[in-house]
Amino acid sequence: MAERVFITGIGMVTAIGDDVAGNLQNLRLQRSGLGYSSYIDTIYKNVLPVAEVKRSSESLFEMAGIPVREGFTRTTLLGLVAMREALLHAGITDVQSAPTGFINASTVGGMCDTEKLYFDIINPEKTGLFLQYIDTLDCADCTQRIADAVGFSEHIATISTACSSSANALMFGARMIKQGMLPRMVCGGTEALTRFTLNGFNSLKNVDKQFCRPFDQQRTGLNLGEGAAYLVLEGESFVKANNSRILAELTGYCNTNEAFHPTSPSPEGDGAYEAMKAALAMSGRTLEEVTYINVHGTATLNNDVSEGKALERLFGGKVPLFSSTKPFTGHTLAAAGAIEAIFSVLAIQNGLIFPNLNFSEKMEELNITPVTELIEGYPVNNVISNSFGFGGNNASLVISKYEG
């Protein structure tokens, strides 16, 4: 029998909070992090809303507990802030105290800083300290700088499967624990806003000029966000030996490819359906036992139809309470899966169902509508968290209340 995998620590930074408590407070207050960018150099600064972390990079250095120096990108700093909280929260003062792996996720690495320097980097006439940013072009850079800052020396990896990246990081970490490779893993992702991704999604005509409206008939696209989130995962035997505090259990997961289109989901939501169904089967929970679904809900035309159809196919007439929290945090790409996994833990711990902000009109293709008001004092036992990405990469997680 494979080890059960427990969540024993969480840490995050998003547009709605510098830490988990800040995020929870703004979720409760129904206060969105969407606004306009102070830090990206783009003509869309005052046109396309984003959910930016309201901290300059200098301030992030301070929060991350390191002196200001070249080579540390915003991606790395956001990650380090979230990592420090996750470790502290799990009571880990020294990651070397037990063999601990680190699985990170990133979509564009340090692009947030390198895009500002790129034309100097390729110009032989320019030289200077900026050359220290060259290696931050890839996705491993942030992982290694975070790993080195906190002292991970066991297994490290970086995953990039677009918007499902950090859900896959959690899955990979859980599987390593189940196979007995390491007793403790820290998994999640980090993402900083960039001109590159903003223009990428905008060129796909996927970005809303208003605040995004998931599952609404009038939705026209997503808003990008930034942030980082990490979860400490521990195997059952380690939890017992270490007397760790259990926050929730990761009971199920599934990674599947839709094999439909490079950037669009299938209209009937085949991939989303399979991912949720298989993750739930693994968790051993029934359809009726699912309390809440934190949907991918990007508010793009295609995603919400596809995901909604998948919900209706899987749950029939009894679709559980569901909402997208992207109107709070924006779509944080590689960090989204881990941020929303933490929101799922918070829902379980606090008996909360978060509202899907900005919803007013039911989609004509669907019979279901999301939760629009905060629900408190609601017993939440099992949450499905969805993350679907480019390349047909679909991932679903099942996070459950710990019941011994």
Add this chain to the structure above:
Amino acid sequence: MKGKCYIQGMAAISPQPTFEGDIFSAPLVHTDSNLLACIEPDYKPFVPGNSLRRMTRVLKMGLTTALKCLQESGVATPGPIITGTGKGSLQDTERFIKEIEDYKETALNPTPFIQSTYNSVNGLIALQQKCTAYNNTFVHRGFSFENALLDSMMLIQEGEPHTLTGAFEEITAEHFYIKSRIGYWKSESTDSRELYKHLSPGTIAGEGAVFFTLAGTPTQQSYAAISGFKMLYKPVPGKLTATLKNFTTHADLIVTGRNGDSNFEHYYQELDNCFPDTPQLPFKHLCGEYDTAGAFGLWLSAHILKAQQVPQQWFSMFNQLPEHINSILFYNHFYGEQHVMILLERV
């Protein structure tokens, strides 16, 4: 990693003529440009023309190598697809950065953005083969392919009958220049055939795409068994030697990632000291240095084990090889940070 897996099929596009024909009689391709570029095959038999036109170089190389590997393995629809790439499609990334600047963020073509995402090759393979199984992409420099391999071996332990596992990397002129600014390459022009004699800072650049079909049980067509596997991140002094000695006590042959870079040669010297009597074959004069060069080294090792010979013209300078090669220790590192050791056995 506990448990064995078996290499059932392989394909490679590399700077050597590896895609078709017999590598054991293949000539040695060499350069003094410090950049070994791939010999690209005709992609048309593998990918429809209208798809090909939209695809950039590394997408074509990755997809075609994957398809050839499936063909060679006799697998119609792959199960899980797992890849590693350090840099993904550099051509698309560079193009999108420039178009944002040139067109002042307006009227942009989304294709380079889509293709720059690191999982686009995986998505293409799944799409073309209608494969809805597990799909993952690792992007961690010298641990990119290796994490894909680890994931694959875990999937096999979990009961998957086989996986399609690979790596792809390209080098562009622009990226070659960028990395030259931080000392990745030798500053003097170096004949790739003489790479190991030119111990100086930096090495020569390379690229390639390699895919494997891995399975949990051996068959007649198996190339090799992977029986040991270890990754080591930024080892402190003494750690590499201790880990190597603990990893295996014997191998008939060592295949190494040695690359003439004096900055990190000391790691290969630790390997020499651990196994002073074991013959070694270095492979970077064939493929150059890149994040996922380890996949090429593994491909070469598996060929040697199955054929019980080495490609003569590629290794004319090495002559003391054992008569029987039943086990190979593969060791590689990427600029001293990500170290990998794999033990391969003859099936």
